[in-house]
Amino acid sequence: MRVLVTGGAGYIGSHTVVQLLAAGHQVEVVDSFANAKASVVPRIEALTGSLLTVHAFDVCDRDKTEALLAGGAFEAVIHFAGFKAVGESVAEPLSYYDNNLDSTLSLVRAMNRHGVRRLVFSSSATVYGADPELPMREELPTSATNPYGWTKVMQEQILRDVAAADHSWRIGLLRYFNPVGAHPSGTMGEDPQGNPNNLVPFIAQVAVGRRERLAVFGGDYDTPDGTCLRDYIHVEDLAAGHVAALHRLQAMAEPVGVWNLGTGQGTSVLEMVAAFSRAVGRDLPYDIVERRAGDIAVSYADPSRAHAELGWRAVKSVDDMCADAWRWQSANPQGYPDA
């Protein structure tokens, strides 16, 4: 298929582009490079032996997006582009609503106009809200606890409404749990700008000496070791879930499919620190501090629908996630180069 990938230079996007190319798809990327470095592109090309066409603009730009869809002869789009930092969304709600909703509206309008009606969308387990029933199943009601989460709930709703108005659409909503890890080559991985918000990038920066100690947010949760449980999923498994969803869209009877992409296993913060320490070969320093506002104690998927309908399941272990994240971080202590 000819596939357009928005946000294809970002963390999950870049890993998915590699797998799409390996599966024989023709891929073009559009990325604003607001939260990605151009130096990922030659690395994708080196891993796949393909030249990648990259359009450097923001899909919020309706004219440019319109022109791209008009001329691209795309059969499907995977839409990763979006802002994703929970804390930043609380501080700057308008820029989150603006960017995340605008980009989706601009993209879907242009797709509709040019008859490209297959879309795989990056949603999040955050749409299960503050106190979800466990394990999280796709049928649960959606809500959110911060503006970032609401933009995901709203984008899901927009896409459902678009598909309800025109049944020729085929849309896959993928609800990611906690993506971590890196490409096993060590040449691609997560490269947060500034202070990492997420656990594994923070641990990786402690391990490589960029930060002194990890702060573990809360040791008094109602969990076996007192720290929060999350469903960490290797980014390679997550990328494979996108390829599976893209294939599934072609055979889908209903216009919209919703799939959790997780492992179904909860891992605590301290278990993750221990696993990363095993990967590095030494203990990593941490302190248990106050809880972080907005964290829920436990989050893990029921991934059975994705297995039944996409023929997909996560296969990589927490040790694989840490070994690959460490290979990436130790080979690229400062992340991707600027040039």
Ligand code: UFG
């Ligand atoms: N944590 C620490 N120290 C840190 C960072 C995180 O102890 O420096 C803890 C958190 O308190 C939490 C766990 O590690 O218990 C995981 O935190 P992350 O920030 O890595 O992930 P979250 O589960 O909070 O967030 C992720 C995604 C969001 C998404 C959310 C809910 O990053 O995009 O899941 O689906 F909204």
